[in-house]
Amino acid sequence: xxxxxxxxxxxxxxxxxxxxxxxxxxxxxxxxxxxxxxxxxxxxxxxxxxxxxxxxxxxxxxxxxxxxxxxxxxxxxxxxxxxxxxxxxxxxxxxxxxxxxxxxxxxxxxxxxxxxxxxxxxxxxxxxxxxxxxxxxxxxxxxxxxxxxxxxxxxxxxxxxxxxxxxxxxxxxxxxxxxxxxxxxxxxxxxxxxxxxxxxxxxxxxxxxxxxxxxxxxxxxxxxxxxxxxxxxxxxxxxxxxxxxxxxxxxxxxxxxxxxxxxxxxxxxxxxxxxxxxxxxxx
Amino acid sequence: xxxxxxxxxxxxxxxxxxxxxxxxxxxxxxxxxxxxxxxxxxxxxxxxxxxxxxxxxxxxxxxxxxxxxxxxxxxxxxxxxxxxxxxxxxxxxxxxxxxxxxxxxxxxxxxxxxxxxxxxxxxxxxxxxxxxxxxxxxxxxxxxxxxxxxxxxxxxxxxxxxxxxxxxxxxxxxxxxxx
Numbered sequence: 001x002x003x004x005x006x007x008x009x010x011x012x013x014x015x016x017x018x019x020x021x022x023x024x025x026x027x028x029x030x031x032x033x034x035x036x037x038x039x040x041x042x043x044x045x046x047x048x049x050x051x052x053x054x055x056x057x058x059x060x061x062x063x064x065x066x067x068x069x070x071x072x073x074x075x076x077x078x079x080x081x082x083x084x085x086x087x088x089x090x091x092x093x094x095x096x097x098x099x100x101x102x103x104x105x106x107x108x109x110x111x112x113x114x115x116x117x118x119x120x121x122x123x124x125x126x127x128x129x130x131x132x133x134x135x136x137x138x139x140x141x142x143x144x145x146x147x148x149x150x151x152x153x154x155x156x157x158x159x160x161x162x163x164x165x166x167x168x169x170x171x172x173x174x175x176x177x178x179x180x181x182x183x184x185x186x187x188x189x190x191x192x193x194x195x196x197x198x199x200x201x202x203x204x205x206x207x208x209x210x211x212x213x214x215x216x217x218x219x220x221x222x223x224x225x226x227x228x229x230x231x232x233x234x235x236x237x238x239x240x241x242x243x244x245x246x247x248x249x250x251x252x253x254x255x256x257x258x259x260x261x262x263x264x265x266x267x268x269x270x271x272x273x274x275x276x277x278x279x280x281x282x283x
Numbered sequence: 284x285x286x287x288x289x290x291x292x293x294x295x296x297x298x299x300x301x302x303x304x305x306x307x308x309x310x311x312x313x314x315x316x317x318x319x320x321x322x323x324x325x326x327x328x329x330x331x332x333x334x335x336x337x338x339x340x341x342x343x344x345x346x347x348x349x350x351x352x353x354x355x356x357x358x359x360x361x362x363x364x365x366x367x368x369x370x371x372x373x374x375x376x377x378x379x380x381x382x383x384x385x386x387x388x389x390x391x392x393x394x395x396x397x398x399x400x401x402x403x404x405x406x407x408x409x410x411x412x413x414x415x416x417x418x419x420x421x422x423x424x425x426x427x428x429x430x431x432x433x434x435x436x437x438x439x440x441x442x443x444x445x446x447x448x449x450x451x452x453x454x455x456x457x458x459x460x461x462x
Contacts, residue, residue: 011444015415016343042455046447047415049396053408054416058301058338059331065302067309193318195311197354218350237361 006036014040014047182254182270185236185243189273192238194280200233202226212262213246213255220244220255223262234280245277252277286352293341296417296427301338305331308353315357316364329367333359343418391458399450407443414440 006029012018013026030037199219203209209223220233232247246253251267252274268274284292284303292300309330316326333356340346348355400408409428413419419427425436 016418042451045392046396046444046451049393049400050411050415050447052393053397053400054412055332055335055339057412058298058335061298062302062305062331062334063327065305067306193315195315195357197351197357199351199354 006033007039010036010040010043014043179270182268182273185254186270186273186276188238188241188243189236189276189280192236192241192243195235195237196233198233198235198244200231206262209262211265213253213265214259214262215255215257220246221262222246222265224265232281234277236280247277247281290341290348290352293338294344294346296342296413296419296423301334304352305334308356311353312356312360315360319364320368321364325364325367329360329363330356332363339416339418345418392455395454395458396451399447399454402450403443403447406439407446410436410440410443411447 009018009022009026009029013023018026030040201219201221203221203223204225206212206223210225212223214221214223222231226248230249234245234247234252236243236245242257244255244257245268246255246265248265253265254268256263268277284300289300289304289307293304312330312333313323313326316329317323321329336359337346337352337356346355400411403411406428410424413424413427421433421436421440424430424440425433428436428439430436430439
């Protein structure tokens, strides 16, 4: 029969109340004492039994919680508003391209009063100064990796496709390859599942970066005056790859988790991709 | 309820906060499974399992939240669903293979233990569950169950565990599980 002291230790061991060092010592003791080990096995079954029972109890409790399994009201409303706004966004993009270079110093404001309501996602409150520079895209595909890791950043594909939108393009080769990048995402997101789990920090006070992003320490950091509740993150995950999109006001942005410096956000222009993303947000 | 408040309340073992959280992310989490060849029922099951894992870690004080709760739970759901898909794949491969053995003895033991736990009084069950599953401190158990102090909680736990030991051992020896 195991002594009382050993049984107390055994209880601490099985209930995870033992420090690492004591644990190692106790495991050695178990190996040297077959009787204690046998008792341990029995006690372990009991403890496991209690845990299983409790897990079952909690699940039963959750099963009795009424949940709306249909469509979520908020997101649906959001999407409706968005679809009316997206057209305005595209027009604004074209105009902006016509009048400006790639510098986002004087960003256009996409006027979307309706969008003011909305969305449960964002939890940051910022001054609503609403900039949205609409410049040429330089989106890149991303590998699923924890943010900030630097291997395998996808480079723009060499093939050149015709831009869907008839806009002024200052650097057409780079332009087209980034459009290709966007286009390549369509197949990926068709087979991926979508979520929104990345934590977002907004840095509104940065003088140098006013509509930029970077991934840092697993978080997405957005630079600029992002209006409260107006952005949404869409993560697509498939085959161990993750692609992250930002939806802000009227535009979608493809984010590259490998960027090493704060990078200017540039709206996606591939119409098919936008359509796909819209569908996913509408779900 | 703010995310921080939900988390703090869950850490203290507040089941209402868990229910709130369950409702809050129900759609988001079940969608993950449903859009990945799962049924709504499987989705619910995975989500509930994930919440139970989260709850256990939070109540035992082992969880330091460095990300949003949803991020954390989402990753648990992902893992659980991947495992389930793997299991299904294996099963379909082994379908015709008779070699799938079920450990009847350990199943029988589990049943005995479950029956014995059911024979304990409600308070006893709660004390043991809070102690072994939530891994709450005696102080918290005393507060939650309205005991006068931690000593009462300790004694109660000791007695309840002893009672369970006896019940199980008696059943085991009947079934020859003890030699």
